[in-house]
Amino acid sequence: PVSEGHEFGDLLGDSPEMRLAFKVLEKAAKTESTVIIEGETGTGKTRAAQALHEQSKRASKPFLVVDCGAIPENLLEAELFGHEKGAFTGATARRQGVFEEAQGGTVLLDEIGELPLELQPKLLRVLEDRQIRRLGQNQWTKVDVRILAATHRDLRGDVNSGKFRSDLYFRLAVVRVPLPALRQRVDDIVPIAHALLSRLGA
Secondary structure (H helix, E strand, O other), X not given: OOOOOOEEOXXXXXXXXXXXXXXXXHHHHOOOOOEEEEOOOOOOHHHHHHHHHHOOOOOOOOEEEEEOOOOOHHHHHXXXXXXXXXXXXXXXOOEEOHHHHOOOOEEEEEOHHHOOHHHHHHHHHHHXXXXXXXXXXXXXXXXXXXXXXXXXXXXXXXHHOOOOOHHHHHHHOOEEEEOOOHHHOHHHHHHHHHHHHHHOOO
């Protein structure tokens, strides 16, 4: 079934494709399930994730976004998991990673397909046990976060070619939400234009 509504957060659409996506997002928002949002650049993946957070029981807690494709590979691990003082050159103080900073809230891993293979087992540990270990630390730390992911890539194809771990993919894709490009739902262009003009006060 499709949603009876025509929006989800900032996303708008009357087309069956979008209302089907809204239905899945509405149901997922009521759960703690891990969700992967798929679609081309510009389809609204980050907005969908933010609305998922805002309509969940974690809404009062942080919503943090990590762009896995924009952070250099040598810094991404510290960004995600944090580090202890002296863990590497330039680590002059202890720092929490996003999983600790978002305690009680939601973390969106944007462009998850860009996550290096060597970091994927560590993310799998977070998904399975909700535990992280900072760089330079020996013990594990419990975290309470919901993890969402977004990608423009065909992750199932990447699994088949060995570029992405299958166990991590299936842990992430508990709920899959494909978002269609605007050219695939041209009937939504006029309603979206009207809504944008209304928000601008026109």
